[in-house]
Each structure stands twice: as C-alpha cells, then as structure tokens.
Amino acid sequence: MAKTSNNKSIERVALANGIDLIGVADLSHIDGIRTYPRGLLKGYRYGISLVVALDKYDDPYSFDIEDQIAFPLIRKVSTLIVDFILERGFRAIALDPNDGLKDSGPLYYRSKLSMKAVARAAGLGWIGKSAVFVSKRFGPRVCLGVVLTDMPLNPGRPSKNECGRCGLCARACPAGALTATSFEVYPEDLKKVLQRDRCNDWLERHSPTPGFCWECVLACPKGGKKS
Numbered sequence: 001m002a003k004t005s006n007n008k009s010i011e012r013v014a015l016a017n018g019i020d021l022i023g024v025a026d027l028s029h030i031d032g033i034r035t036y037p038r039g040l041l042k043g044y045r046y047g048i049s050l051v052v053a054l055d056k057y058d059d060p061y062s063f064d065i066e067d068q069i070a071f072p073l074i075r076k077v078s079t080l081i082v083d084f085i086l087e088r089g090f091r092a093i094a095l096d097p098n099d100g101l102k103d104s105g106p107l108y109y110r111s112k113l114s115m116k117a118v119a120r121a122a123g124l125g126w127i128g129k130s131a132v133f134v135s136k137r138f139g140p141r142v143c144l145g146v147v148l149t150d151m152p153l154n155p156g157r158p159s160k161n162e163c164g165r166c167g168l169c170a171r172a173c174p175a176g177a178l179t180a181t182s183f184e185v186y187p188e189d190l191k192k193v194l195q196r197d198r199c200n201d202w203l204e205r206h207s208p209t210p211g212f213c214w215e216c217v218l219a220c221p222k223g224g225k226k227s
C-alpha cells in the first residue's frame with residue numbers, strides 16, 4: 001500500500017511538472033551493467049525513468065531541443081523528485097541527462113549509467129535496432145532522465161523488443177552507422193549494431209545542424225506521431 005502511494009506521489013510530481021511518462025525499474029533487471037563509478041547502484045533498489053516526448057514541441061528537430069528544453073526540464077523535475085524522496089527519509093540521487101564522462105578519449109562514449117537500459121527495465125519500451133530507446137507510447141522521439149532511490153516502489157515489468165523485421169532506422173542513417181542487427185534485450189556487442197565513431201563524426205562534422213541529428217529517430221514508425 002505504501003509502495004503504491006509512493007508511486008502515485010512521485011508520478012504526480014513528475015507529470016505536474018512537464019514529464020510525459022514515468023516508470024520504475026527494479027535495478028536487479030540490469031544487474032551486471034557497467035556504471036561509473038563501479039558501485040553507483042549500491043544501496044539503491046530502483047531507477048525512476050523520466051521521459052520527455054519531443055513531438056509535442058513545434059518543429060523540435062530543427063534546433064537543439066535537448067540542451068535548450070528537454071535536458072533543463074529533466075534536471076528540474078529530477079531535483080523535485082529527489083527532494084520529495086529525501087524529505088521522507090529515503091536515499092535518492094539524480095543523474096544528469098547529459099552525463100557523458102569526458103569530452104574526448106576512451107571514456108568519451110561512456111556515461112555514469114545507460115538511461116536506455118533503465119527505461120527498458122521499467123517497462124516503458126525497448127532498445128531498438130537504432131540503438132536508442134523506443135518508447136511504446138512516443139517511439140524513440142524522447143529524451144530520458146533517471147533518479148536512483150531506495151524508497152519502496154512498485155516496479156514495472158521489462159518490455160519486449162517490438163522491432164520485428166523493420167530496419168527503417170538503419171536505412172535512414174546518413175552516416176551508415178547502423179547495421180539493422182536484431183537482438184532481444186540489448187546488443188551483446190554494441191559495435192555490431194551502432195558504429196559510434198561514424199555517428200559521432202556525422203553529428204560533429206557533416207550534419208547540416210552541427211552537433212545533432214535525428215534521422216534514425218524520425219524514421220521510426222513506432223509510437224504516436226504528431227503528423
């Protein structure tokens with residue numbers, strides 16, 4: 001009963017402040033995942049996944065919607081949720097939605113924790129052949145946040161992969177960075193699915209709007225599209 005009311009209270013805080021979808025992952029479902037630091041998940045039982053849908057904004061893919069709108073919103077709501085949980089005597093920390101570890105070198109492609117993995121374990125969707133998280137409701141056109149906590153909560157059930165035989169994301173990628181490889185939960189070897197250097201190189205040097213690209217995301221037929 002306490003768990004259910006905790007879920008409801010946190011959901012209320014999130015939805016009232018602009019988050020479109022929220023879910024709870026039992027972290028045992030991502031046991032063994034790489035984190036920085038290594039013991040990041042120690043003492044936490046749940047990952048609260050926060051989803052901001054992008055289609056609802058006017059022309060969201062023509063400007064840096066992540067830095068200007070979605071990430072600031074996720075930071076604000078993550079802080080509200082952390083405060084709410086701390087006030088009730090439990091532990092909580094927010095991860096930054098742009099938590100890449102370094103600007104260059106071997107840790108460039110690493111973050112403290114994969115937010116896609118938490119969103120999948122929460123039952124909000126799956127990791128697609130595009131290597132991004134595909135939400136059941138909004139498709140992959142979303143940005144993600146995560147709050148870790150030990151507050152008693154009811155977790156969701158991890159989702160199944162629904163990509164099937166589709167491969168539209170790979171066909172749309174201007175950098176040839178995606179291979180359209182099938183997998184069920186997550187790719188054993190991410191390099192076989194996404195060539196990160198190709199993607200990153202496109203983002204940085206060739207994209208018409210330097211720094212970002214949404215082609216694989218926009219090609220995906222999943223989730224309700226605005227138009």
Ligand code: B12
Pocket residue numbers: 029030031032033034066097098099100108109110111112113114115116117120127130131132133134140141142143144145185186187190194196199200203212213214216217
């Ligand atoms: C570094 C980074 C990049 C790098 C590398 C991408 C990569 N996949 O590694 C580059 C610059 C290439 C990049 C590109 C893009 N990115 Co980026 N990126 C990140 C960042 C900061 C870290 C990702 C990371 O940790 N990578 C390391 C690898 C190991 O982890 P991963 O791919 O995330 O997750 C894998 C494992 O966790 C594993 N896994 C899953 N479950 C489990 C369970 C267990 C037990 C285990 C062992 C493993 C496992 O499978 C996952 C899929 O491969 C995240 C934010 C975050 N903290 O998640 C945003 C993030 C992934 N990016 C995002 C976006 C939107 C993009 C782009 C569309 C560009 C853009 N417009 O901003 C492209 C998409 C490229 C693509 N097709 O994947 C969004 C994705 C939203 C979504 N729908 O999923 C995120 C979540 C940012 C956010 N806060 O919203 N990105």
Ligand code: SF4
Pocket residue numbers: 172173174175176177178198199200202203213214215216217
């Ligand atoms: S973000 Fe662009 S370059 Fe990177 S995988 Fe997607 S379509 Fe390809």
Ligand code: SF4
Pocket residue numbers: 128129130131134162163164165166167168169170219220221222
């Ligand atoms: S475009 Fe198709 S293959 Fe790619 S993530 Fe979406 S459903 Fe999966």
